[in-house]
Amino acid sequence: MTENTAIERENAQNEFMAEAQRILGQKGLVTDADDMEPWLTDWRGRYHGAARALAQPANTDELSGIVALCAQHGVPIVAQGGNSGMVGGATPDDSGTAILLSTRRMNDIAIDADAMTATCGAGAVLQTLHEAAEAQGMRFPLSLGGKGSATLGGLVATNAGGTQVLRHGVMRALVAGLEVVLASGEVLDLTSHLKKDNRGFDLKQMFIGSEGTLGIVSRVVVQLSHGIADRRVVIAGIASTQDARRLMQHCQGAMADALEGFEIMPQSCLDAVLAYIPDAQAPLDGQHPWYALMEFVADREGADALGEQVEKVLMDAFEAELVSDAVIAANETQAEAFWQLRETISPAERAKGPAMQHDISVPVSKMPEFIDAITESVLSAHPDHEVAAFGHLGDGNVHLHVIAPAGSDGPKWEQETGKKLSAHVYRSVTDWGGSISAEHGIGQDKLQTLRDTHDPVALSVMRKVKAALDPDGLLNPGKLV
């Protein structure tokens, strides 16, 4: 680089920063390294990046302005919501050229009780939305572990799932409208949230799950549901994954949509959880190969019959030999305790030592067979390892953890064994017609795996769409596509 170009570059940088400051105001632009630091590492501490500044626009106008400025100067932008993603999708690379763009100041929530929708700034936090909806007798039926930090914009960008997908679907099914800032800074307003609109293909669907690579979500309209009138949470002991699926079909046949959650875990996961939570109680006597956690809800007025119906369904399941034992939570406290068992699996498994974690899916009907097959194939190659498969049976989504033998050196094991083992899992799930990422997305974590396993035609279409909407490749470079 000649001295002149260095000066020119510095001038351009100064000009860029001055203009960014003008657009964003005092609170909106952070350049202090210490202040930026927390947002440059993903919450699991696996990815670390650098940024020239942290932009925190207060509204769509400011967001649009800073994106247009970045387009003009060729500056990459990494959008970030709650920084609680699982795949490093919101962490910039370490070049320090990018602007890290946080939506957290755009956090307003407006509920339209009549339309049963909530219009949220991209930075609104999921739990705040839950509370706002509940205050008006409604609910937003998507929940997940990171609800205290996850933002609506991030949930859209990653097409988040959670534990209530069985009935209500993933984020894609709950988004009624979107506002997106395009790579040029133009604002694409898709917030009209019509139930029926056939003016061409549905543009908002492109941005859901696009991880900030096609545009930056600035505003989200979500559909709300009626509040829950009653619920019953059940834990059942079952003999096999096949029986788990039969039990689920039995419950759906009798109760239809009233079955909102159907999670499974093996005895080993329950043991880990019971060891991890102080004073936790085993929900059933004895040992069972598998456990199903089921949630039945009623949101009709006067759903007095729910308790009786659930009892009958379980009785029938017992007679059909689908369950060996079952317990219905006696009250809300116990219901919460049952869910806590499920929600504690991840940390409890992590406490066992180094592990490779896989968030994968196969067609729902193949799930039982797949769990058995993948467990067997992993254990036959690594007999001293432990496999824990648990999760959302109803969605065909299993979290498959493979745990290193006790006393393993984590980094060494991951390099020598873990990576190969993961490659095997991802190859297998692809061969089964499944997905290497059921709900966590691709980010930077699975980018190479996606390239290795995905249909080249699909990858090529994704790249064409990316090139069409972000020709200069400034939106979240190095992620997803």
Next chain:
Amino acid sequence: MTENTAIERENAQNEFMAEAQRILGQKGLVTDADDMEPWLTDWRGRYHGAARALAQPANTDELSGIVALCAQHGVPIVAQGGNSGMVGGATPDDSGTAILLSTRRMNDIAIDADAMTATCGAGAVLQTLHEAAEAQGMRFPLSLGGKGSATLGGLVATNAGGTQVLRHGVMRALVAGLEVVLASGEVLDLTSHLKKDNRGFDLKQMFIGSEGTLGIVSRVVVQLSHGIADRRVVIAGIASTQDARRLMQHCQGAMADALEGFEIMPQSCLDAVLAYIPDAQAPLDGQHPWYALMEFVADREGADALGEQVEKVLMDAFEAELVSDAVIAANETQAEAFWQLRETISPAERAKGPAMQHDISVPVSKMPEFIDAITESVLSAHPDHEVAAFGHLGDGNVHLHVIAPAGSDGPKWEQETGKKLSAHVYRSVTDWGGSISAEHGIGQDKLQTLRDTHDPVALSVMRKVKAALDPDGLLNPGKLV
């Protein structure tokens, strides 16, 4: 054109046809003008086009082959399903350069009872799918007037709606997987139908509602529902559109998803229908400003309570003065007769004489106010006209017919008054945040209206995606984008 280029062109055409014949076989290529004729006019007889040949591939391989050949020779392709669309979307232009591509030979249906899905060739007919699902105790919960001809591929390409959208959603919500032949002839296989898959943005959503402009749907996987155990069809007399919406909210509050259909029509539509159907009976005594047709279903086993619940809901509605009168169909025959009243509105209104028909939507909560406002504004400008607004209140989708004064000369009226009147309706609905096409699509019918009324940013994004996937503009040119 010099003689040489004319000869070259003829040679190229001969070569193209010979190769097409080789790919498609004897049955697969129709060039006889009489044989092609029925497919070159849309079913309402408003659009007529020409084609160099009618291609009827028997499977995806042949479809892929002919599309690749067209790409190589720069030949446009117009895909056609049942030729029962409403906007001329499947009718080629009159240049005669295009291949008309019918999927009707690709009509296999395979039901996976365990997964509750049906995998259908693009040419499979909706009614055939209904019957196939019913034979196995399930159903495909999307239905519309043209079910005897509409194909699954066409339903996907137009993102079809119908009368059960309130609960089950439009086609977009029911498609579990797709196979699409791209402009290059490459086959994009998105049939894995995972309930959760976050490998990037959902490509299949781009093709739903794209009217054959981004790719040609060759195979569709749809989600089936449990068969209906019981249903109750109700007609209620109501005082206003506002009361109609209150009644709907009342029913949803009490019965939730059990309310599958909520259609409204004014007294004038009912009168037209009763005059049109021989021996038809008025469902209620006396006159009512509006009528609601409601369908409640139960798909749970042992839904013995449905009848009682519906009676209670209506009783409560009566006490709350939401309805002035109501009748529950006494049996299936009467239930069908009630639905026939609704389904006959279109032909009955058409029989009144020339009319402009508008398939429009606004946010559900604004629908009552919008119907009143648009009716008033049309009638104040055209006091001798008649306005009939009817349709899917629950979806915010109204079919608004404006009928010319008795004795009007149809074509003259349409030119002098009808077109201006439609422009007013489309401008109004756009101002209300609504859509100029709720369920019928854009095709060639509404292309100019879309350009005139739609957000330029949205149009520009649609064009970018189109250019990315079909750079030579060979897929259904002159439609949608």
